[in-house]
Structure formats: C-alpha cells, structure tokens
Amino acid sequence: xxxxxxxxxxxxxxxxxxxxxxxxxxxxxxxxxxxxxxxxxxxxxxxxxxxxxxxxxxxxxxxxxxxxxxxxxxxxxxxxxxxxxxxxxxxxxxxxxxxxxxxxxxxxxxxxxxxxxxxx
Numbered sequence: 001x002x003x004x005x006x007x008x009x010x011x012x013x014x015x016x017x018x019x020x021x022x023x024x025x026x027x028x029x030x031x032x033x034x035x036x037x038x039x040x041x042x043x044x045x046x047x048x049x050x051x052x053x054x055x056x057x058x059x060x061x062x063x064x065x066x067x068x069x070x071x072x073x074x075x076x077x078x079x080x081x082x083x084x085x086x087x088x089x090x091x092x093x094x095x096x097x098x099x100x101x102x103x104x105x106x107x108x109x110x111x112x113x114x115x116x117x118x119x120x
Contacts (some may be wrong), residue, residue: 014053014071017060018111022055024099030088031081032073050074061112070106071115078082078103085117108111 003054006012018024021044028034028046036044040055062068075081078096085107086092093114104118 011051014051016053016071016113017058017062018055018056018109018113019059019061020057020111021057023110027088027090030082031090039069063108063112063114064106068114071106073115073117075119078105078117081117081119082107096118 012035021038021042025036025044027037032049034046036046038044039054043054045052045054049071060077064070073081082092082096082105089110091108092105093108094116096105099118102118102120104116106114106116108114
C-alpha cells in the first residue's frame with residue numbers, strides 16, 4: 001500500500017498558538033533542529049518533523065491542566081533532550097518519569113505551551 005502525504009481522514013496539519021514567533025523558532029531550532037518557512041510576520045511553518053504544521057501569533061498558551069491535547073516529541077536520547085530544553089530557556093514542568101511503553105518528561109516552551117518528549 002502506497003502512503004500519500006494527504007491520506008483521506010488522516011491528521012494532516014497542526015497549528016500552534018505562540019506569543020513570539022522569533023523566540024519560538026530559535027527555541028525549537030536549538031533544541032530539536034527544526035527548520036521553518038515563514039509566511040509573513042505572524043506565521044511560520046515547521047517541516048520534516050513527523051507532521052507539518054505552523055506556529056501563529058496569539059496571546060493564548062496551552063497546557064494539559066487547561067485541557068489541551070499534549071504534543072509529544074520522540075527522542076533517542078531523553079536526558080540529552082531534557083538538558084537541551086533547559087539550555088534553550090524551556091522549563092521542565094514534569095521531570096523524567098516512566099510510563100507503560102517508555103519514559104518521558106514535560107516542558108514549557110518560552111510561550112508557556114506544554115509539550116512532552118518521550119523515549120523507549
């Protein structure tokens with residue numbers, strides 16, 4: 001079966017609110033090596049990170065405590081990724097813990113948005 005980038009009824013794109021585009025781009029580039037394509041001053045697209053999506057300027061932020069879905073990023077080196085998040089100005093809001101299937105930590109990016117990073 002051949003997979004298409006635009007599979008019927010698949011999750012195709014993700015849009016994430018951020019307070020500051022430039023700080024967000026620097027953070028995700030430093031921590032995860034993400035690259036971006038800008039579409040004006042209030043929108044940037046991230047590519048080749050497992051799903052395509054974008055960051056848009058908003059005064060909103062999201063956390064699991066507020067009921068938002070959790071965006072989870074995979075890492076082959078969990079401790080190194082956690083250290084990189086801290087070096088780039090992120091805040092660890094849940095230290096590394098085990099769960100069925102692996103280990104993970106949660107962090108807040110410079111916008112106050114919560115993400116998780118997991119590994120086997």
